[in-house]
Amino acid sequence: MDTFSFERILVEKLKGGDKSAFSSLFTAYYSDLVMFATTFLKDLDSSEEIVQDVFLKLWEDREIITVTTTLKSFLLKLIQNRCLDWLRHAKVIHSHHDSVLNSSPLLECDTENYILRSEIEKIVKKALDKIPDEIAEPFKLNRYDGLKYREIAEKMQVSNRTVEVRIGKVLQILRDELKDYLITFLMLLSHLLW
Known part of the structure; x- marks a missing residue:
């Protein structure tokens, strides 16, 4: 079974409320997502918090999620968006306005x-x-x-x-x-x- 098929099955199980599918997803992607978030935030604690929030939101909205790309791309995009929101909220965006927001x-x-x-x-x-x-x-x-x-x-x-x-x-x-x-x-x- 290729990765894309495996990911589709995992997403379907997640939508059905399968906790082991969620756990597999968390275990498989957590470290990479934290590393990716750190490239935006330059802070490990904040990056971990954002990734945990994204996973929590993913679980809460599991029945309505729609993944049209690879699962990893989908998660990275969620992390990217959450990091940008965090930067805006923290007013860091003023110093990074040209390089991040635009x-x-x-x-x-x-x-x-x-x-x-x-x-x-x-x-x-x-x-x-x-x-x-x-x-x-x-x-x-x-x-x-x-x-x-x-x-x-x-x-x-x-x-x-x-x-x-x-x-x-x-x-x-x-x-x-x-x-x-x-x-x-x-x-x-x-x-x-x-």
Whole structure:
């Protein structure tokens, strides 16, 4: 069953008052939504409060919700709107007027970019978890820790060529894993340009 079908079933169960569906939804998306809210509010406590409020409102209005996109997109849009309301209410909007209130098309792009980036990061992490540590480690040290090939070779006590080959293998695996997202990326890019 694909993610979209699973989400539709989850939404239908939620509409029917299924508490386990709500719990699954909360568990699956809470952390990502808090992280997303924090990009607007720059405050973890307020972000958590907003996400909890959105989930509470979702439960209260469960019978009338209509999800026309992916569930994650729907939730991110709810969080975005609630964050903007919070910013307006807190009078922070005066200092962020041009960058937040007047840039709603930009915010929509940011939401789409966040979703895409989040999905790609999950795919990369899942792919790296499948690769043996001795192959994946040079890639992680290079990309995440910023080490140069020579430094990685010294740290792992292997040759520079071994580091190059291992990073090349990881990059090929990641290209294969991400090839389906090329179409999504191009569609997003064309949407931004039109």
